[in-house]
Amino acid sequence: MQPRRPDRFEGLDYRGTSWGRGEEDAQNYQHGFPSRSFGSSGDLSQHWVTTPPDIPGSRNLHWGEKSPQYGADSHPAPPVLVEESNGSAEQLNRFAGFGIGLASLFTENVLAHPCIVLRRQCQVNYHARNYQLSPFSIINIMYSFTKKQGPRALWKGMGSTFIVQGITLGAEGIISEVTHLPRELNHKWNPKQIGGHVLLKGLVYVIVTPFYSSSLIETVQSEIIHDNPGILDCLKEGIGRVLGLGVPHSKRLLPLLVLTFPTVLHGVLHYIVSSTVHKCILFLMKKKNRPRAPTDVSNTVQNKVEDYFPELIANFASSLCADVLLYPLETVLHRLHVQGTRTIIDNTDLGYEVVPINTQYEGMKDCINAINREEGGLGFYKGFGAVVVQYTLHAVVLQITKTIYSTLVQNSG
DSSP states (O other), X not given: OOOSSOSXXXXXXXXTOOTTOHHHHHHHHHTTOOSOOTTTOHHHHHHTOOOOOXXXXXXXXXXXXXXXXXXXXXXXXXXXXXXXXXXXHHHHHHHHHHHHHHHHHHIIIIITHHHHHHHHHHHHOTTOSOOOOSHHHHHHHHHHXXXXXXXXXXXXXXHHHHHHXXXXXXXXXXXXXXXXXXXXXXXXXXXXXXXXXXXXXXXXHHHXXXXXXXHHHHHHSOTTXXXXXXXXXXXXXXXXXXXXXXXXXXXXXXXXHXXXXXXXXXXXXXXXXXXXXXXXXXXXXXXXXXXXXXOSHHHHHHHHHHHHHHHHHHHXXXXXXXXXXXXXXXXXXXHHHHTTXXXXXXXXXXXXXXXXXXXXXXXXXXXXXXHHHHTOGGGGGTTHHXXXXXXXXXXXXXXXHHHHHHHHHHHHO
């Protein structure tokens, strides 16, 4: 078999030749003519000038890029402005989401705590003749307490409320891992999953009951006669309540088994009402607001800011509905928890002095009958003005936050 190569295989000779032109180029080379010009031959680019393979990381290429083809424009316009605008939009999106969420959490857990303190003190004060149903009377009482006892009187027990929230989240995670009860419900839920999810919530409230009781006492106890509690006092008193140790209580103290049922009932009903309202509001708002195609960075960030608010509005409305509907049950629950603990609260009628808690309810049913008989139907809504102040303040903070971020977006755009 004859080798497939030209008769004269020399470097310069072969470099400009193809298999069909070997003799012609060889003659040209012998007479002193160059074989072929590298830049003049059309076959040159076809056979010998090829585009190198695209290897990510070589020739300063980035992943997903391709090297330019031969003969193409070697100076394309770099998309620097688009990348910079996308980067700034992403940063503004993250900043907006973080800021709005932080403002909502701050309002719910810190700024609204004085309203929670006044609300609970009014609920457990069966001596009170002024039911504090108006938000203006609540604001007047807040001013009186601050003037007599200082600002700390309105933020007492805030650390214990965070501890209760931490215990709730921890217990929920542990029980879910051990029992495989679902912590969250997916879109394809069934009655079995709903039952397991509600059962998980009920078990969590059973564990939280003694710690919720000690946290409640810290929020309603008067600062005039109460020493500053430690950070872990809520834990110690809750464990002592379970073991029957710690601070001595009177004989009117109800056992934890009596307190467990109303605590679980209130917690589960509050969760069901708030979750149902939350889902309905999100469904209606998403159905009403259709997605829009953004045209620039300002519109992109503005749409992102508006995307965060349906979730916050749904949380706001769901908590408000649950608190309003279950307020009478919450009043009964707090009175049962405080009974027999030798708690002394502030006088919510005068804004100064203190009053003791000396109730003698035998249980949940007896407490409901006693309130209805001695204080009337409005007795279940003592301190309701604090709820109005709390959620009005929350709504104002959300609106101010949205206005600030909308202004920042317009200025950055």
